[in-house]
Amino acid sequence: MNLFELQDVSRSYGASNREVRALNGVSLxxxxxxxxxxxxxxxxxxxxxxxxxxxxxxxxxxxLCFEERDTARMTERQRASIRRCRLAFVFQTxxxxxxxxxxxxxxYFLVKQGPTNGSARKCALEALECxxxxxxxxxxxxxxxxxxxxxxxxxxxxxxxxxxILADEPTAALDQKTAGQVIELLRCLNRQRGTTIxxxxxxxxxxxxxxxxxxxxxxxxxTQ
Amino acid sequence: MMRRALLAIRVAxxxxxxxxxxxxxxxxxxxxxxxxxxxxQGFNHGLMNQYRANTIRARxxxxxxxxxxxxxxxxxxxxxxxxxAQKGINLSTSLLDGLRSLPGVAGIFPRIPIQxxxxxxxxxxxxxxxxxxxAAEARFFDxxxxxxxxxxxxxxxxxxxxxxxxxxxxxxxxxxxxxxVQGPEGKVRSAQVSVRGIFHTGSQEFDxxxxxxxxxxxxxxxxxxxxxxxxxGLSNLxxxxxxxxxxxxxxxxxxxVPFDELDRVYYRxxxxxxxAQYAFIRGVIVIVVFLAIFNVISLTVAxxxxxxGALRANGESKGEILGNYFLEAALLGLIxxxxxxxxxxxxxxxxxHHGIAMPPAPGITxxxxxxxxxxxxxxxxxxxxxxxxxxxxxxxxxxRASRIPxxxxxxxx
Numbered sequence: 001m002n003l004f005e006l007q008d009v010s011r012s013y014g015a016s017n018r019e020v021r022a023l024n025g026v027s028l029x030x031x032x033x034x035x036x037x038x039x040x041x042x043x044x045x046x047x048x049x050x051x052x053x054x055x056x057x058x059x060x061x062x063x064l065c066f067e068e069r070d071t072a073r074m075t076e077r078q079r080a081s082i083r084r085c086r087l088a089f090v091f092q093t094x095x096x097x098x099x100x101x102x103x104x105x106x107x108y109f110l111v112k113q114g115p116t117n118g119s120a121r122k123c124a125l126e127a128l129e130c131x132x133x134x135x136x137x138x139x140x141x142x143x144x145x146x147x148x149x150x151x152x153x154x155x156x157x158x159x160x161x162x163x164x165i166l167a168d169e170p171t172a173a174l175d176q177k178t179a180g181q182v183i184e185l186l187r188c189l190n191r192q193r194g195t196t197i198x199x200x201x202x203x204x205x206x207x208x209x210x211x212x213x214x215x216x217x218x219x220x221x222x223t224q
Numbered sequence: 225m226m227r228r229a230l231l232a233i234r235v236a237x238x239x240x241x242x243x244x245x246x247x248x249x250x251x252x253x254x255x256x257x258x259x260x261x262x263x264x265q266g267f268n269h270g271l272m273n274q275y276r277a278n279t280i281r282a283r284x285x286x287x288x289x290x291x292x293x294x295x296x297x298x299x300x301x302x303x304x305x306x307x308x309a310q311k312g313i314n315l316s317t318s319l320l321d322g323l324r325s326l327p328g329v330a331g332i333f334p335r336i337p338i339q340x341x342x343x344x345x346x347x348x349x350x351x352x353x354x355x356x357x358x359a360a361e362a363r364f365f366d367x368x369x370x371x372x373x374x375x376x377x378x379x380x381x382x383x384x385x386x387x388x389x390x391x392x393x394x395x396x397x398x399x400x401x402x403x404x405v406q407g408p409e410g411k412v413r414s415a416q417v418s419v420r421g422i423f424h425t426g427s428q429e430f431d432x433x434x435x436x437x438x439x440x441x442x443x444x445x446x447x448x449x450x451x452x453x454x455x456x457g458l459s460n461l462x463x464x465x466x467x468x469x470x471x472x473x474x475x476x477x478x479x480x481v482p483f484d485e486l487d488r489v490y491y492r493x494x495x496x497x498x499x500a501q502y503a504f505i506r507g508v509i510v511i512v513v514f515l516a517i518f519n520v521i522s523l524t525v526a527x528x529x530x531x532x533g534a535l536r537a538n539g540e541s542k543g544e545i546l547g548n549y550f551l552e553a554a555l556l557g558l559i560x561x562x563x564x565x566x567x568x569x570x571x572x573x574x575x576x577h578h579g580i581a582m583p584p585a586p587g588i589t590x591x592x593x594x595x596x597x598x599x600x601x602x603x604x605x606x607x608x609x610x611x612x613x614x615x616x617x618x619x620x621x622x623x624r625a626s627r628i629p630x631x632x633x634x635x636x637x
Contacts, residue, residue, distance in 0.1 A: 048631075056537055056630040077541070084539020091634070095534045099238035109538055111231050120227075 001068065003164065003196055004030040004053055009062035010219070011048050022048040024219035025062070032163065033194040035187065037201060037210035044216040046200040047168055053198055054087055054166045055079040085113060088157035090167035090186075090199075095153050096141045102128060102152045103137040106159045113160060127159035128152070131185060147178035154185050165189070167199035171206050183209045236551035239524075240559070246520055251560045253516035254610055257509040258564025259571070261606045264505055266572060266598030268498050270579060274592050276461070276484075279491050281366055282425070284483040285333060285455035286464050289313065289323075289471060292479040308336050308452030309408065313478065315451050323454065326470050328463030331364045333357055333455040338442050340405040342385075342435065344393040351389050353403075353435035355442025355451075358382065364457040373397035373421030380438050382420040388432030390422045397421060403437065408447045415441055426584065456480075510613050513560075517617030521553060525625040532625055533633025542626040549622040550615060557614025561607040572596045 006028040012019045023045045030036055030053075038046045051057040052064055055071055064071045066082065074082075089095060096105045106124040128137050131151040136144055141152060150170060157165045165186065171179035183199075183206050190197045199210070207213050215222040241247045280286055291313055313319075315334055323332050336355045341348055359378040368375070376382025383403070385395060395401055397419050404414035417437060424431050443449060458467060468480035484491045525532070532545055579595040 051631040051634075054537060056533075056634070080536070080539055080541045083537060087539075089534070089537045091534060091537075095537075097235065097531065097535075099235065099242055104234075108231060108235070111227055112539070112544075 001032070002029040002065075003032040003034075003067060004028070005063075005065040005068070006052075006059075007063045009052065009059040009064055011045075011052065011057065011060050021219050023052070023059070026216075026219070026221055027062075028214070028221065030196065030198065032196050033190070035190045035197040035199075035209065035211045037199055037207045037213040038216060039201060039207055039213055040216035040222070045219040046216055048219075049216065050166050050168050050198065050200060053164075054089060055083055084109075086163045088160050088162040088165045090150070090153045090157055090165060090170045096149060096156075098140070098142040101138050101140055102133055102144065102148075102155070105141055105152055106156045109156060110159055123159045123161075124155075127155040130158055131155035132181070146173045147175070147182070150174060150178075150182050151185070154182060154189075158185075158189060161193070162195065164196045164198065167197065169200055169202075171201060171203065176205070179203065179206060232548065232551055233555075236548060236555055239548075239552050240555050243524075243527075246523065250516055250520040250556055251563060254513050254556060254560025254614070255564035255567055257513040258561045258606050258610050259568040260564075261506055261509050261609065262565055262568040262598050262602055263571065263576070263596055265502060265602040265606070266568070266596040267580070267594060268502055269599060269602070270595040270597040271582070272495060272498065273597060274594055275494060276491070278592065279487055280457075280461070280483055281364070282368060283365065284486050285331070285364065286458040286461055287456050287468070287480055287482040288486060289454040289456065289475075289478045289480055290452070292477055309446045309448040309450060312336065312448070312450035312452045313454060315449060315454075319475070322474065323456075323471075326467055326474075328458045328460070328467055329456065330459050331360055331457035333361050333364065333457065334439060334451040335453050335455060336439065336442055336446065336448070336451045338405060338437070338446060340403045340445070342389065342393055342401055342403055344395045344399060344401040347393045349389060349392045350433070351385075351435045352433045353383075353437055353442075355439040355446075356436050357439050358436075368423050369425070370421045370423050373419070376420040376436075376438065379418070379420060380441060381415070381417050383417040383435055383437045384421040384423055385419060386431035386434035387422055387424040388428060389435060390419070392432065395419050395422075403445070405445045407445070413445050413447070415445060417441070506609065510609060513610060513613045514617045517553060517556060517614045518621065520556070521549065521618040522621040524552075525549070525621045529625065529628060529633050532628065533630050533635075536630045537634065545626050546622055549618055549625070553614040553618035553622075554611060557611040558607065560614070561610030564610070565603050565606060568598065572598060 006026055009023055009026045010021065011023040012021045014020050026045070026049065038049060040046055048057070052059055055066065055074075058072050071079065097108060100108060103124055106127055107120055110120040110123055125134070125137070128134050131154050133148055133151045133155060136148050136152070141149055144152065150173070154170075167186065170186070171182050174182060186197050186199065187209050189195045201207055291311065313334075320332060323329060334357060338353045338355055340351060340353060342351050358376045362375040362377050370384075371387055373384070376384055383401070385393070390396070393401065399419045400416055401419060402414050402416050404412055407413045425434070439451070443451075456467065458464060464482055468482070471478055471480045484495075535545065536542075576596045579593045581591065582594050583591050
């Protein structure tokens with residue numbers, strides 16, 4: 001069964017006279033357990049596609065199904081519930097709560113998801129260890145470096161044990177070595193747990209880690 | 225659930241102090257507003273307490289006993305009030321002893337009004353006076369202002385005159401005057417008395433007619449054993465309800481009327497007037513605090529829009545986002561209000577410890593010092609006002625924030 005199925009999906013922004021077609025007739029299937037990369041120049045529609053896959057936005061045309069359920073027919077509450085329990089996001093920046101420590105950032109969504117006290121703590125610490133940021137566990141994220149922040153974000157996704165991780169330019173602000181470590185971490189998660197990973201990147205080295213790379217241009221799929 | 229609540233409080237409390245200068249501005253605005261409210265309310269209490277003490281000790285006592293009305297519509301100004309000599313309270317030793325034995329009673333002061341012609345030399349004026357127990361009243365009523373002389377105390381032939389009346393009669397302390405009154409049988413009765421003091425109350429109209437003379441002499445002139453009322457002095461005002469209850473139980477023919485009912489025109493209206501003033505000032509402060517909170521939360525929301533997007537992307541619902549901001553606003557209101565109360569109490573204990581000197585209040589001739597007397601209830605009310613204002617102030621910005629589409633919120637980064 002495909003986890004995501006997109007049929008002729010389109011999405012535009014702006015008023016009708018200055019409309020920008022971010023996605024234009026995109027059809028795509030993403031099976032569970034795949035590590036998929038989205039590539040393309042700026043403005044090609046990568047982030048828009050990622051937002052649609054993450055149920056952050058709805059297509060204006062076509063159909064997007066998550067586990068064969070049309071996302072446009074879901075209520076906002078249902079979409080929020082899927083985002084909370086099944087999906088995790090790793091953004092380029094600003095995806096952590098700056099007033100909390102690395103550990104608290106991981107724990108925050110675990111507590112919201114509802115594990116018991118003991119298991120939340122254990123999960124958080126294990127995830128931080130897995131992401132290699134145990135030493136920074138009790139530092140405020142505002143005091144961490146870009147690479148450390150990104151690893152904490154990945155640790156958060158690991159701890160939540162979700163089915164899908166959507167990462168928008170997860171390595172863009174990182175040096176090559178750290179970028180390699182972060183993408184390895186995601187790869188490891190994909191292999192060990194079967195987590196579906198969808199990420200965007202410009203970097204050919206990073207794209208090389210994916211099972212499949214989709215190139216977008218002007219809102220259309222150019223090559224797969 | 226508890227863990228979630230604690231986590232939410234932890235996040236909210238850290239967010240509250242996230243931007244130090246903005247937090248300082250918000251806390252300062254709220255706490256200054258709260259302190260202003262509490263001090264003003266404390267001032268009002270102090271003013272009313274002082275004014276009440278003056279009113280009680282100047283004329284009314286803590287209340288009066290009058291002949292009970294037969295219908296509620298009559299109030300306390302019934303037929304006995306109009307014809308005290310005929311229908312007033314029958315003053316007996318057992319009644320006086322019984323009243324003295326009631327809990328909290330510090331003094332009882334029977335009174336009867338008298339309308340008489342006062343004659344001094346060639347001058348004769350009609351005055352409205354009162355027969356009183358001079359010695360007893362002198363011990364309790366210490367707020368009457370004497371411009372010369374003093375009360376007549378135990379002098380059975382003494383009289384005190386209002387300043388206007390004394391002036392009209394050209395009478396001075398020590399002068400002998402004659403008081404003439406028409407007795408019950410139609411004959412004119414009169415007595416010679418000696419002026420012991422001249423007083424003023426602040427009311428020119430009242431002072432141009434008022435005089436006080438011994439109760440026994442007044443009753444003799446009026447040919448009655450009755451009195452119109454018995455003023456009551458208690459150890460403190462809190463004892464009035466119990467006293468009134470006991471009177472109702474033991475003396476059903478009598479009616480206990482509290483001083484604020486007797487002095488409705490001055491006291492009650494003054495209280496209402498000050499309350500209205502307080503409500504207005506509270507309104508102004510609430511608006512200032514509201515705008516401060518609105519400003520702070522609006523800036524915070526604008527600044528944290530991408531963060532809101534990230535939280536919602538990770539499954540946080542609109543309700544949870546709203547809850548987070550409400551919690552922040554509640555903390556701002558509670559902490560700001562609390563700081564304001566601490567500040568106000570520090571001011572009251574320090575620079576304002578000796579109160580504020582005030583000019584004479586309406587109906588009172590003496591200037592007095594108002595102590596700032598904030599009550600626990602006022603402090604709670606101030607915190608509640610700060611909390612409610614803070615929550616109201618964050619409604620609009622937070623409502624707007626919750627409606628921003630997630631993808632758009634993330635684009636603010």
